[in-house]
Amino acid sequence: MSDFKLTYSTMFNPPAELHQQFERAMAVLKHDLGRDYGLFIDGKNVVSLNKIEKRSPIDQYWLLGRFHMAGESEVDAAMAAACKAFAGWRATAWQVRVERLRKVARLIEDRVYRIAAAVSLETGKNRMEALGEVQETAVFFDHYCDLMEQNQGFDQVLPNDPLDDFTSTNRSVLKPYGAWVVIAPYNFPFALAGGPSAAALVAGNTVVLKGASETPWAGRLLAECIHDAGIPDGVFNYLNGSGSVVGQALVDHPQTAGITFTGSYDVGMHIARAQLDKPYPKPCIAEMGGKNAVIVSRHADLDRAALGIIRSAFGMQGQKCSALSRIYVEKQVAERLIALLTEKIHAIKIGDPAVESNWMGPVVTRKAYENFATYSTQLQQQGARLITGGEQLKSEPYVAGFYCTPTLAEAPLSHPLWTVEMFLPIVMLARVDSLDQAMQLTNASQYGLTAGFYGNDEETGWFFDNVEAGVTYANRPQGATTGAWPGYQPFGGWKGSGNTGKAIASFYYLPQYLREQSQTRVE
Known part of the structure; x- marks a missing residue:
């Protein structure tokens, strides 16, 4: 990886050599798809009576290989x-x-x-x-x-x-x-x-x-x-x-x-x-699991907050246990934050993730793809509204994959999806009257994996003192709730997010x- 030290914090500005090496490897690998892969037991390749075909969520016509199944x-x-x-x-x-x-x-x-x-x-x-x-x-x-x-x-x-x-x-x-x-x-x-x-x-x-x-x-x-x-x-x-x-x-x-x-x-x-x-x-x-929240203060740098929110909500299509799924923003700055988020969401390029210009690829499984449609419908009910997104992409060049649009929804605090780990590129937003209300809502979850905050220095100390989560970030443009790396950020949850x-x-x-x-x- 040359002199570049790749972490989840530095990944947004890699050297050109990294892209060239990846593209060469991808070209070679695509010529070697469709092989049989056994289990690995006691140092040996082991075949079984049953095997499955694994196809890519990028394009279901791509047969990655045939993989033997254990019994x-x-x-x-x-x-x-x-x-x-x-x-x-x-x-x-x-x-x-x-x-x-x-x-x-x-x-x-x-x-x-x-x-x-x-x-x-x-x-x-x-x-x-x-x-x-x-x-x-x-x-x-x-x-x-x-x-x-x-x-x-x-x-x-x-x-x-x-x-x-x-x-x-x-x-x-x-x-x-x-x-x-x-x-x-x-x-x-x-x-x-x-x-x-x-x-x-x-x-x-x-x-x-x-x-x-x-x-x-x-x-x-x-x-x-x-x-x-x-x-x-x-x-x-x-x-x-x-x-x-x-x-x-x-x-x-x-x-x-x-x-x-x-x-x-x-x-x-x-x-x-x-x-x-x-x-x-x-x-x-x-x-x-996680149902990770970010709190945005009226004193926050909203440009930085919007960037961190986008990266954490939609990186890997929201399919991270650390992905951001809840935004609590003080009502004084809610409209401006929504405008910034909407602008950045519309700039996201979706497609084959192996292509350098595409930042979002498909969700991993057909079940997740189907769940996205269900949740998107629910986010237009019970007082909720889709600000942007909510669509499965079914036209060319997406028709053979599991592509969904990055989705931002505003919902009343009574909406049932506030407590559901959707594991999808969906983030929900609510306006709050105070930071204390935001903290109460953040901590009300059964989960306590990651949490983020954007605000001034005094508020940041208050956030770390009061939030109930194992991995916490403040004023981080690289990701509001994601991006832990061994040796820099230990990664583990409180409450229902981890048992140890x-x-x-x-x-x-x-x-x-x-x-x-x-x-x-x-x-």
């Missing part, structure tokens, strides 16, 4: 492989694990353009979002290796017992659990598979990854990077399959030692409860994949 027998095989490999991987010195996993990071970086092209084709992300996701995954591997080194493998010498007749030494050692399951979502199929896998692996666990059936390619590409870096067979295994069959089988499996899940609140809570309802409780890290209170890529994340053993030795 319960493949779940058992993957868990058996992970359990068998655990003893050797756990016994591998943490320094060696770090060395090997850094090789994974370098391989991801070497393949960043090809993998990003695949992610763009599979999810409909624009090139910068796709490149950002893949590069972020490499950073996750490095970051968790850094944490392992900084904490010296989480092996801490404690004071000796105060005895006169004996020397009694004490240590605290964090040890891995075993075969760890990672269940990844479709919106960040590479990063939210790779990040938790990296943490589990560097801690000494083995991994069984289940990718989302809507986006099976990314997990397979991650498996290839891990295998090619020399990670021993069975340490990492990849399954593709539905949540109801493969996901549930992994949740119920007696050899599952712990689970990291990213997805909806309902599924996350189901998994967390299931882990507690076993013969003894097993760890679950559940990163769940520990953020991804924070100082406190990695120990969740380990359990503490106190060791006392009398000499």
Whole structure:
């Protein structure tokens, strides 16, 4: 990536070389579509009885590949492989694990353009979002290796017992659990598979990854990077399959030692409860939904606010758990903010996201496309009005894809969609009488993932003191509620957005994949 350091904050002004490299990789990849991809179990490509055709949301005529689907027998095989490999991987010195996993990071970086092209084709992300996701995954591997080194493998010498007749030494050692399951979502199929896998692996666990059936390619590409870096067979295994069959089988499996899940609140809570309802409780890290709000003060820089709102509401077509979906603006400046937002929305170019000039691509799934039409109709009812957007794009060149217009709606506070995580390029706006009212509305949600604010210095301090969210931003043009990057902004939610209170890529994340053993030795 040359001397340019790609993050979600710097992605808006990349060097020309980056675009050229991406376009070359995309051209090569498009000539190699339609292949068969197996599962990855115990170091081997595994074919199954069932497979699905994966087509691009950009154009349903593009066959990306045929992907084999796991069933319960493949779940058992993957868990058996992970359990068998655990003893050797756990016994591998943490320094060696770090060395090997850094090789994974370098391989991801070497393949960043090809993998990003695949992610763009599979999810409909624009090139910068796709490149950002893949590069972020490499950073996750490095970051968790850094944490392992900084904490010296989480092996801490404690004071000796105060005895006169004996020397009694004490240590605290964090040890891995075993075969760890990672269940990844479709919106960040590479990063939210790779990040938790990296943490589990560097801690000494083995991994069984289940990718989302809507986006099976990314997990397979991650498996290839891990295998090619020399990670021993069975340490990492990849399954593709539905949540109801493969996901549930992994949740119920007696050899599952712990689970990291990213997805909806309902599924996350189901998994967390299931882990507690076993013969003894097993760890679950559940990163769940968001209904993220921004508060705009009458003292705000409205041009900056409008830019940050657009980027967070419509980046990746609103299909981020951190996407902005609620705007609370003081009524004195509401009309001016609406005018600025409308102008910027009308300037957004929609189309094939692999094309440099197009910022918005399609939504990922047909279900999301259909939900968009339903919600757009509801946003013209019960006192709500569409300010702009609300259309599915069905003419050429959009007819074969899942394209929707970026949508801004104003709605009374009683409207039911204020509480629904739509996961679409839809943002709702309400005028408020005061910042206190805006804060009350922001915090009333069952979710508490991200939140944003635009106002003066005094108001900003008040915002940070009072908002109930795990990731908070103030006066940020790069994104009102989005843009966390490992090493800069830990990412995790409060309340119904996360069950641990520990953020991804924070100082406190990695120990969740380990359990503490106190060791006392009398000499």
